[in-house]
Amino acid sequence: MKTIIEVTDLTKKYRKSEALRGINLALEPGRIYGLLGRNGAGKTTLMSILTAQGFASSGEVRVFGEHPYENERVLNRICFIRESQKYPDSFTAEHAFKSASLFFANWSQELADRLVTDFQLPLRRNIKKLSRGQLSAVGVIIGLASRAELTFFDEPYLGLDAVARQLFYDRLVEDYSRHPRTVVLSSHLIDEVANLLEHVIVIDQGRIIMDDDAETIRGSAFTVVGSAEKVRTFLGSREVVHTDNFASLASVTALGTLNESETREAAELGLELAPVSLQQLIVRKTMSGSPATPEAADRTLSEAAR
Amino acid sequence: MNRVVNVMRMQLTNRWIFIGIPLIILAASFLLTLIIWSFIPNDGGVRISGGSQAVMWYFFALGIQSLTLTFPFSQGLSITRRTFFLGTLSLFSLIALVTAVTYWLLGLVEQGTGGWGVGGSFFALDWIADGPWYQPVAFYFAVMMALFLIGFWSATIYKRWQATGLLIAGISVALALVGTLYLIGSRNAWPEVGAFLGSQTQLTVAGWLAILALVLAGGSFLTLRRAEP
Numbered sequence A: 001m002k003t004i005i006e007v008t009d010l011t012k013k014y015r016k017s018e019a020l021r022g023i024n025l026a027l028e029p030g031r032i033y034g035l036l037g038r039n040g041a042g043k044t045t046l047m048s049i050l051t052a053q054g055f056a057s058s059g060e061v062r063v064f065g066e067h068p069y070e071n072e073r074v075l076n077r078i079c080f081i082r083e084s085q086k087y088p089d090s091f092t093a094e095h096a097f098k099s100a101s102l103f104f105a106n107w108s109q110e111l112a113d114r115l116v117t118d119f120q121l122p123l124r125r126n127i128k129k130l131s132r133g134q135l136s137a138v139g140v141i142i143g144l145a146s147r148a149e150l151t152f153f154d155e156p157y158l159g160l161d162a163v164a165r166q167l168f169y170d171r172l173v174e175d176y177s178r179h180p181r182t183v184v185l186s187s188h189l190i191d192e193v194a195n196l197l198e199h200v201i202v203i204d205q206g207r208i209i210m211d212d213d214a215e216t217i218r219g220s221a222f223t224v225v226g227s228a229e230k231v232r233t234f235l236g237s238r239e240v241v242h243t244d245n246f247a248s249l250a251s252v253t254a255l256g257t258l259n260e261s262e263t264r265e266a267a268e269l270g271l272e273l274a275p276v277s278l279q280q281l282i283v284r285k286t287m288s289g290s291p292a293t294p295e296a297a298d299r300t301l302s303e304a305a306r
Numbered sequence B: 001m002n003r004v005v006n007v008m009r010m011q012l013t014n015r016w017i018f019i020g021i022p023l024i025i026l027a028a029s030f031l032l033t034l035i036i037w038s039f040i041p042n043d044g045g046v047r048i049s050g051g052s053q054a055v056m057w058y059f060f061a062l063g064i065q066s067l068t069l070t071f072p073f074s075q076g077l078s079i080t081r082r083t084f085f086l087g088t089l090s091l092f093s094l095i096a097l098v099t100a101v102t103y104w105l106l107g108l109v110e111q112g113t114g115g116w117g118v119g120g121s122f123f124a125l126d127w128i129a130d131g132p133w134y135q136p137v138a139f140y141f142a143v144m145m146a147l148f149l150i151g152f153w154s155a156t157i158y159k160r161w162q163a164t165g166l167l168i169a170g171i172s173v174a175l176a177l178v179g180t181l182y183l184i185g186s187r188n189a190w191p192e193v194g195a196f197l198g199s200q201t202q203l204t205v206a207g208w209l210a211i212l213a214l215v216l217a218g219g220s221f222l223t224l225r226r227a228e229p
Helices: A043-051 A093-103 A111-119 A130-146 A161-177 A190-196 A214-219 A228-234 A260-268 A278-289 A294-305 B002-011 B015-040 B053-068 B070-076 B081-113 B115-119 B133-184 B192-199 B204-224
Strands: A003-011 A018-027 A032-036 A057-063 A078-081 A149-155 A182-187 A197-206 A208-214 A221-227 A238-246 A250-255 A272-274
Touching: A003 A043, A018 A043, A018 A197, A018 A208, A032 A043, A032 A190, A043 A057, A043 A078, A043 A149, A043 A182, A057 A093, A057 A214, A078 A130, A078 B070, A093 A111, A093 A130, A093 B002, A130 A149, A130 A161, A161 A182, A161 A190, A161 A228, A182 A190, A190 A278, A197 A214, A197 A278, A208 A214, A214 A278, A221 A228, A228 A250, A238 A278, A260 A272, B002 B070, B015 B053, B015 B070, B015 B081, B015 B115, B053 B070, B053 B081, B053 B133, B070 B081, B081 B115, B081 B133, B081 B204, B133 B192, B133 B204
Parallel strands: A032 A182, A032 A197, A078 A149, A149 A182
Antiparallel strands: A003 A018, A003 A057, A197 A208, A221 A250, A221 A272, A238 A250
16 A cells, blocks of 8 residues: 555535635655644544544545544554543543553553653642643643544643654654654654654645655755845846845845856855755745745744744 | 344444443432432432433433444445334334333332431332332333434435534424424313323323334334445
8 A cells, every 4th residue: 555645636615715625635654744834724524534533514525445424444543632632520641541551552651651651741739720832732732642643732832832842842742763663753843853853744724735745745955145236246047035134145045946057156155055944934835825924924834833 | 034134243243332322320329319418318218210311311421322333334335225214213212122121120229228227218219119110111212212213314414405404404403303392382271181191090191102112113114225434
């Protein structure tokens, strides 16, 4: 089997809006996918339908080759803790983990225990009394410790501090390399997760606007740093994605690739070539389709990153 | 099958809610009744208390609780709606059965001790406790299941259609009741209805409640099949 998820012409209509408009996707097993997009782009809706928690208005969904709805053969291999996951009122985090261990065949209590220590999660406190970050930690721990063949993380970092977020990324990569599986990580903190991702899917207003290897996407643009004047001359008529100015210096991201002589020319001019930020590329791409100004969206994304 | 049993275990993860609290309600209502009996002058008559129904009403609350937050959680654990339904219903059938048998046993103790030594009637109420053992047990069981399923279906309707759904369901039930009353009244059938109700035994009432419970269970399942967490 080559694909783990196949989606054809998927739509989801609500009474007054369209959350998904004709989604087509094919995901391969054993990779880390980033499902990126702004708030309300349709990320959670898409994941809900893929895990049979939600219902499509039309279109075809195949997970492990079958339709996931009420299908234990498929669902047994999936874990999807949503960003707004609800837990029974009387539960503590310990109760939640105990319940999860009943249903995930590959559940690792050892990993769960270690993550509890990492995140300093109070095990015996009522879940209702946990902070937003601690609540996110509960979801992250279930997602990681489940070791499900297909694991979805839905903006798992909400309320987590920088240290906890880094811990999550580290543990994810670590456990993933030891126990390969397919991970779909939904996020709007693009720069933070960029290094984890092997494949990037960008969704905007219910449509897929980018679906490519992370490497290919990074290679589709480059950043030049140097004196503003020289940078401008060097780039000529190339399409500029993003410009940062500090005094007389500029850091400019442009589309396209550089050949060897161009790279040499940059060096001779005293310009530095740097890898491009996935976030800038995606913001740029997202902008072209939406009415907001690029500056506004850039701000939204960087604010969200905080 | 294994997953159905696991749903039962998941519902029981916090035993306090589903076993501890009912026991406390039962013990508290019984003790309160004993205290009240102790300061009523004993004229040798029978003292009757309806306190034993307290736990049965808790089953209505349990029906709501077992769905509202546990269903969304079960979805996060990749449990199918069917498995969640079967597991939850099996567990509460079991709890209701154990409670029903407990009531019957305590009723025997009550009758054996001359109403706890004070001529009281708490568990073995007249009419309900009449006849062979399975009659009161069937009655208690059917009452609790019907109450549990009313709570469960209401919570499911709310989950699927929110307040609008619950409002429409509530108004429909009220209309159906009023319509029935109107029909009986307009045909001057109250004497017949009275005679019919008077002729019921606890076993036939249990039968009617069992039919109601089955309808509620079917309705709950169909509603749950398309509910989103």
